[in-house]
Amino acid sequence: MLVHLRNPSRDVEVAGPIRIQRLLDDLGINRESVIVIRDGELVPGDAKLPDDADIEIRPVISGGAA
């Protein structure tokens, strides 16, 4: 399964099937700080992804001070 991460942009291979929540835990990502997108749609935390899935884990935290 191909996982696309942003800021900086990079791809990681993860073995599926796997639940989103588990995937985020394995990658050490706080679920509050990202959304998961597959084919332009949101994927809920309890969804199980097949091994051939292609997803984006998009950070939602922005850091501007003004």
Place this chain on the structure above:
Amino acid sequence: MKCRVCRGPAVIDLPAHNANFCVEHFVAFCRSQVAKAIHEFRMLAPDDRVLVAVSGGKDSLALWDILLDLGYEADGFVIGLGIGEYSETSTAYARSFAEARGAKLIEVDLRADHGFDVPTAAAETKRPACSACGLSKRHLFDRAALEGGHAAVATGHNLDDEAAVLFGNTLRWNTEYLARQRPILPERDGFPRKIKPLVRLGEREMAAYCVVRGIDYIVEECPMAAGNKHLTYKDALNLVELESPGSKHAFYHQFLRRAADSFDAETTAHDGNRCSRCDAPSANEICAFCALVERCAPPAEVPIDLRARSSR
């Protein structure tokens, strides 16, 4: 996971609200949270015209979208900050949103209209880019709203932003800043009303909202934001939120309810003076923005009237 409203399949879970939603009811939820904030803090009257400070990021575009859907006459305002590709891409997203929604976007370009950009200002003042940038944004938004006859300037600050700022100010007991940390600042001496209608919605909700509404926004961070303390505060609060959903909301909204009033005496009243160059309210002879322009802009080589001006 089922939608709280229709029991159909949910696309997002919101532990802070103890709720899951499908696309349709998530959009309705976001709108109702904005409507609730506007009502609770008396931000806008139904026929008030509002100027949305648009950055091309998720928060400001989502805010603009929601205000339009709630029926407000909302114009967008974007500033070309001159931060390389980041600025160009951000402005492009703002333009395509405006076009798609048939909304009015007002544009100002720091370099073309005022002779400097954020990186030059940071280098020239030897201060973090965000201070020159923030100062310019505030000045230009205020001016645009007054010129455009808008009742208020709306910014996309969300719950995470406000909680992080509150956290920073509380850590150091910056009482003067605490006094000003409200979702609405009333109009006074030449400053338009300032409102933050997203204070009931978090960062994750805003990103999710843009995805389900098909709004493209700039995901990349501003390159000048690196090393910013707000990110540390946000991470810290999100660790707490994970263990105890609803903490960010309680931290900020209970502050407003129970503590904010006690800092009121700390606000320094403005004395009614005006900048001699631009007429903006200013304690000094020349306001901070005009001082920045003077410091950064190279002296004109060509007489003003001969310079080609972009028609806007």
